[in-house]
Amino acid sequence: MTIKMIKLDLASVKKWVLKNPITFECLLIFLSCVFVYLANDQSSASGDTWSNSQLAFNWLFNNTLNFDDFRAVFSNRHLPHSLAEAPNGHLTSTYPIGPVIVTFPLYVIFSAYLRLIDWLHQFSSYLDIPGVSLGSDIPSITDSEFQSYRASFSKLAATLSTSLSVVIFYLAVRLKFNIFIALITTFIFAFATGTWTVSSQHMLQHGISNLELASIMLCLLKVHRSEGKNRKILLLTAGFFCGLLPATRPPCLLFVMAIVFYSLFTYRRDAVFFLVGCLSFLLGGIWNTYYFGFSFKTLIYGGYINHAKGNFGLSSYIFSLDQFLKSF
Structure with missing residues (x-):
């Protein structure tokens, strides 16, 4: 009976694979990437990832987007590179808000998991049954002991988002080639490429900008194969990710300019749906304006303005002849 059931299950799986080959290929690619990216079993402790991996937790657990509660944590040492004292008096992220927006759904799941194991620990403590201990006591996110959780979930978020970008890249290439x-x-x-060595290992801007670019590429390729409502939804989605690009990594503004020009030239009237999607740029713009004031530079660069002045002098993101010559 058991052997027959196994054969039946295998037959069902084979039938499903033959019926959904693209889905199977994507699932296989995604799982392979996740396995390889997580294989080193190491979490990053880099200060560059601190704000990107802590901000969502801060909102979900402390109901605030400011890092003011963490001042005491860094009172006896320098702030991480990813934190900055904003002109409005708050401690905030130096880096753009885009990576946090894109990975926020993952952090909702992570926070739900942490709440669950914390609740299980409290429940087992309440029952007080000898030899029975469920879950774990989760420290406050402002506690130094929480940093191991932050680092682990940062690595997991980077791995999952990067693996997804690989799948989306595959789907885009599959539309054009065998x-x-x-x-x-x-x-x-x-x-x-750096997809494995950097993007999949650290919650940085690199991986999220790759995810957004791959998504734009897939959407625009599919637009040429779509009509009516689907075409408009694809243009809207492409615009949404395009608007998030400068809010994820400021140098990607160059990609945005090229993509917008291409969309206006190619899609004509339908490009209005793409432009509506680009309003997602306001998410990063409003964030930067609230914390760092309103100007063209702060609208795009946000905390990079103060960070560059205090540490590097000439900013990597200042478009000038001097900067152009120095880059060579």
């Missing part, structure tokens, strides 16, 4: 070329190209993108 499966062999698509797999080879995707393998190179996933394991022979």
